[in-house]
Amino acid sequence: MSATILLWSLTLSQWMLVAAMGCAAFRVIGGPRAQDRVLGLDALYVAAMLLILTFGIRSGSTIYFEAALVIALLAFVSTAALAKFLMRGEVIE
Amino acid sequence: MTGLDDFPLWAAILVSLLLLAGSALTLLGTIGLVRFKSFYERVHAPTLGTTCGAGGILIASMLFFSVLQSRLALHELLITLFVTVTTPVTLMLLARAAIYRDRTEGKAKIPGFQNDVPPSSAMASDARPDDPG
Known part of the structure; x- marks a missing residue:
């Protein structure tokens, strides 16, 4: 039953x-x-991280948690770097 | 999904409700990302997914693994903390970059303040003169 x-809910x-x-x-493509593309990429990263967490619940193993953590880290780094690039025209000055 | 037949029913219902609420809120946020008209409206929409959506699914995951392993499994708190701290930072950076780009081009409509700062003084405080652009 449970x-x-x-x-079904998963x-x-x-x-x-x-x-x-x-x-x-x-939004990324069109x-x-x-800046709209970068915003769409950030939302895409968050949704992918949550999808991987639901795969972890479905399989019952905690390995997926680490993948989700790495994706969250990459989302922060990539969005911050792209925003810096849009602001200044280069990432590392 | 094997070996879940002795999973307690109350926990299954609670995990299911949290999962459905979290994913529905994430979906609503991205629908807002598609449907809003300007960038400054759009930048608000995905935060629904990063706060309520991620919160719901992460609490569901914590509850599921705590009940499944019969011990407290709170490692999802790391993702919660990280997402909560980093989302405002990245979106602030992105909105500042968008405002800078729109001001240097001077075409797009930028939302003003309520007590109407003139654009020249606002620009002088925001952008340094030696910016490469």
């Missing part, structure tokens, strides 16, 4: 997160300017 509830929430990644990818 396995059925968990399985499937539904994974599909919702995939749809969220699709919306963010739409964003009118560069």
Whole structure:
């Protein structure tokens, strides 16, 4: 019973997160300017991190947690570097 | 999903509700990212996913592993802390970069302050004269 509830809600929430990644990818591809693309990339990173966490719940192993942590770190670094690039025209001065 | 038949029902229902709420809020945030008209409205939308959405799914994961392993599993707090600290920083940097780009081009409409700072003095405090652009 509880396995059925968990399985169905995990499937539904994974599909919702995939749809969220699709919306963010739409903004990355079709964003009118560069800052819109960077914003979409940040949302894409967050949705991917949450999707990997739901895969971890589905498989019951804590290995996925480390992948999600690395993705969160990469999201911060990449968005900060891209914002710096948009501001100054170069990343490391 | 094997070996979950002795998973308690209250925990399964609670984990499911938190998962569904978190992913639905993330989806709503990215729908806002698609549908809003200007960048300065759009920059607010994905924060719904990074606060409520990530909070819901991370609490669900903490609850699931705590009940599954019969001990307190709180390592997801690391992601919560990291996302909560870094999201305002990156979005502030991005919004400042967008304002700088829009001001140097002078075309796009920038949202003003309520008590209307003239653009010349605001620009002098924001951008240094020796900026490479």
